[in-house]
Amino acid sequence: xxxxxxxxxxxxxxxxxxxxxxxxxxxxxxxxxxxxxxxxxxxxxxxxxxxxxxxxxxxxxxxxxxxxxxxxxxxxxxxxxxxxxxxxxxxxxxxxxxxxxxxxxxxxxxxxxxxxxxxxxxxxxxxxxxxxxxxxxxxxxxxxxxxxxxxxxxxxxxxxxxxxxxxxxxxxxxxxxxxxxxxxxxxxxxxxxxxxxxxxxxxxxxxxxxxxxxxxxxxxxxxxxxxxxxxxxxxxxxxxxxxxxxxxxxxxxxxxxxxxxxxxxxxxxxxxxxxxxxxxxxxxxxxxxxxxxxxxxxxxxxxxxxxxxxxxxxxxxxxxxxxxxxxxxxxxxxxxxxxxxxxxxxxxxxxxxxxxxxxxxxxxxxxxxxxxxxxxxxxxxxxxxxxxxxxxxxxxxxxxxxxxxxxxxxxxxxxxxxxxxxxxxxxxxxxxxxxxxxxxxxxxxxxxxxxxxxxxxxxxxxxxxxxxxxxxxxxxxxxxxxxxxxxxxxxxxxxxxxxxxxxxxxxxxxxxxxxxxxxxxxxxxxxxxxxxxxxxxxxxxxxxxxxxxxxxxxxxxxxxxxxxxxxxxxxxxxxxxxxxxxxx
Ligand code: G6P
Ligand code: ZN
Numbered sequence: 162x163x164x165x166x167x168x169x170x171x172x173x174x175x176x177x178x179x180x181x182x183x184x185x186x187x188x189x190x191x192x193x194x195x196x197x198x199x200x201x202x203x204x205x206x207x208x209x210x211x212x213x214x215x216x217x218x219x220x221x222x223x224x225x226x227x228x229x230x231x232x233x234x235x236x237x238x239x240x241x242x243x244x245x246x247x248x249x250x251x252x253x254x255x256x257x258x259x260x261x262x263x264x265x266x267x268x269x270x271x272x273x274x275x276x277x278x279x280x281x282x283x284x285x286x287x288x289x290x291x292x293x294x295x296x297x298x299x300x301x302x303x304x305x306x307x308x309x310x311x312x313x314x315x316x317x318x319x320x321x322x323x324x325x326x327x328x329x330x331x332x333x334x335x336x337x338x339x340x341x342x343x344x345x346x347x348x349x350x351x352x353x354x355x356x357x358x359x360x361x362x363x364x365x366x367x368x369x370x371x372x373x374x375x376x377x378x379x380x381x382x383x384x385x386x387x388x389x390x391x392x393x394x395x396x397x398x399x400x401x402x403x404x405x406x407x408x409x410x411x412x413x414x415x416x417x418x419x420x421x422x423x424x425x426x427x428x429x430x431x432x433x434x435x436x437x438x439x440x441x442x443x444x445x446x447x448x449x450x451x452x453x454x455x456x457x458x459x460x461x462x463x464x465x466x467x468x469x470x471x472x473x474x475x476x477x478x479x480x481x482x483x484x485x486x487x488x489x490x491x492x493x494x495x496x497x498x499x500x501x502x503x504x505x506x507x508x509x510x511x512x513x514x515x516x517x518x519x520x521x522x523x524x525x526x527x528x529x530x531x532x533x534x535x536x537x538x539x540x541x542x543x544x545x546x547x548x549x550x551x552x553x554x555x556x557x558x559x560x561x562x563x564x565x566x567x568x569x570x571x572x573x574x575x576x577x578x579x580x581x582x583x584x585x586x587x588x589x590x591x592x593x594x595x596x597x598x599x600x601x602x603x604x605x606x607x608x609x610x611x612x613x614x615x616x617x618x619x620x621x622x623x624x625x626x627x628x629x630x631x632x633x634x635x636x637x638x639x640x641x642x643x644x645x646x647x648x649x650x651x652x653x654x655x656x657x658x659x660x661x662x663x664x665x666x667x668x669x670x671x672x673x674x675x676x677x678x679x680x681x682x683x684x685x686x687x688x689x690x691x692x693x694x695x696x697x698x699x700x701x702x703x704x705x706x707x708x709x710x711x712x713x714x715x716x717x718x719x720x721x722x723x724x725x726x727x728x729x730x731x732x733x734x735x736x737x738x739x740x741x742x743x744x745x
Contacts, residue, residue, distance in 0.1 A: 164347075165346060165348065168348060169321075173197045173204075186290050190226060190287070193227065200320070204315060204318035205312040205315055213243060216244055217246040217247070218248070218270055220273045221259075223282075223462045228253050228424075233333070236321075239354075241321045242319050247355070252339055255274070257276060257464055259361060262365045264293060266364050267364070269295065274291050276290075278461060278462055278465070279462050281426060281430055283426075292308075298531075321354070339358075344356050344358075365401070366409075369564065372494065373572055377575045378575055384583050388454035388456075393459075394433065395427040396431040396460065398460045399421055402564070403417055410571075431461050433460055436744075438468060441457050442457075445470045445474075448473070458470065464562075464563050466552055466563055472590070477605050477715075478547060479510035486516045486520075487600070492569075492575070500522050500544045503516070506549065507657050507659075508684045509549040510549065526659075529548065531560065536662075537663070574587075597711045604704075604713075606715050606744060608743075610697040610742060611742040612694040612695075612742075613696065613736045614694060617736045624730055625673045625730050651677055653676040654676075656674075671686070681702060681704060682700070683699070702719075702722075
């Protein structure tokens with residue numbers, strides 16, 4: 162099939178508030194649907210990219226409400242800007258790591274992801290758009306800054322139209338997004354444009370198949386003492402999970418729950434944590450479900466986050482990263498040559514640091530935000546990265562990858578159980594507690610105070626900064642400081658700053674941290690992803706090497722530190738909140 166189109170320059174004017182955050186531009190659907198809103202941003206993006214003419218880009222999203230409409234609009238603007246081919250995921254769907262995989266594997270100029278990640282979807286909820294560059298990772302600030310400045314000066318955008326008299330109709334409207342295949346079009350002045358609808362899973366699944374020993378994983382699924390439950394949270398991963406866990410690994414159809422992608426995620430928060438995946442957590446609890454499976458997992462709306470559960474056991478993201486790093490070489494073919502380094506974001510508990518020390522490899526501490534791992538991965542300085550915010554990933558793509566993390570845990574289980582008899586499965590809980598015996602346990606918890614008044618958020622940070630300044634001023638010169646009447650001394654009290662070891666760029670003001678002599682830590686940060694007001698995050702970590710004390714509940718172990726944090730920050734008085742909105 163073929164067709165023709167005419168490029169029309171549509172008049173527009175700048176729209177305020179189109180700043181691309183860490184994870185793209187995220188707004189309510191109603192905002193995106195306003196006249197020119199999406200078109201202004203997309204044109205500003207295209208005007209910021211070198212080499213656009215004649216290029217190929219990928220396009221897809223998490224299937225949330227308005228995904229397909231946005232795909233249609235973006236194709237028209239891409240054609241008008243001289244893009245020669247847009248590879249669109251079937252039905253407009255691509256999970257975030259799959260888009261990254263396609264961009265890398267097919268050496269595309271970049272890709273556009275339509276997602277607001279784990280934020281709710283639907284006509285009254287959120288929509289989002291983000292651009293990834295040719296390494297498959299989120300655009301660096303040099304690009305997003307250009308986009309922002311273009312949004313402030315834009316006066317026209319290009320739109321492919323049927324002809325100059327018919328600018329409403331979509332000249333590519335005949336393309337069936339449900340049917341895989343390419344459709345070519347030619348513009349009035351002879352330029353070619355192709356919409357290539359591609360299988361949403363093929364490239365990504367093939368990549369994962371090349372990284373893991375699927376036969377060993379299939380053997381694990383075949384054991385009678387192993388069962389598995391994956392919660393796709395009505396997000397984009399349902400069909401991918403069906404392909405991998407059911408069709409390739411032989412799991413029963415019921416091993417994927419909430420597997421049908423819904424435009425509004427069933428009205429739920431598609432965020433894999435103990436609060437929003439409560440049904441999965443209950444299914445894994447042997448007290449509530451006598452037939453609780455051996456392993457549970459969940460992923461978020463766009464498939465980049467993950468949560469790992471054993472039977473009646475929660476694996477913190479920080480522990481998950483540490484265990485995967487410790488076992489990677491032996492358990493996962495993709496890492497058979499070993500690791501040269503690992504990386505974690507600053508607030509993430511330092512469990513992986515102990516693994517790195519033992520392996521004699523580098524460990525990088527970066528600011529919050531997956532983009533900070535990009536240079537380390539590109540330069541081969543780190544191979545596995547993770548964040549406390551349920552993000553785990555590696556150098557196969559440049560996004561965090563939920564299903565990859567699940568496969569890592571399946572591989573660890575398969576490896577640890579290679580010699581056990583059916584019926585004697587070594588559990589996830591015992592793998593993690595054995596890990597603590599060797600490396601120590603890093604108790605970790607995060608308290609979120611969401612949608613706090615912005616001024617109160619700023620006041621809290623100012624209060625804690627003052628506490629730090631006073632401590633540093635009162636230090637006796639030995640470098641050892643006192644925080645209130647807390648018995649353990651503080652070695653570092655600062656606002657975290659990061660100098661990228663590859664390009665030398667500096668990120669300042671990344672979180673107020675207190676590091677104690679016993680390696681415990683308290684961190685205060687304002688979230689960079691909230692959509693209204695300020696979200697205060699308080700992170701507490703305590704390191705415990707005494708095996709006899711490692712089995713305590715994290716909230717119990719961390720209570721003295723959290724009480725201290727609340728006291729020194731005056732949080733309750735400043736915010737008016739007596740308890741956090743979410744605890745992870
Ligand atoms: C997104 C980013 C992560 C980040 C998380 C929390 O998922 O991709 O890199 O850790 O948000 O960020 P925040 O600034 O809200 O703590
Ligand atoms: Zn996400």
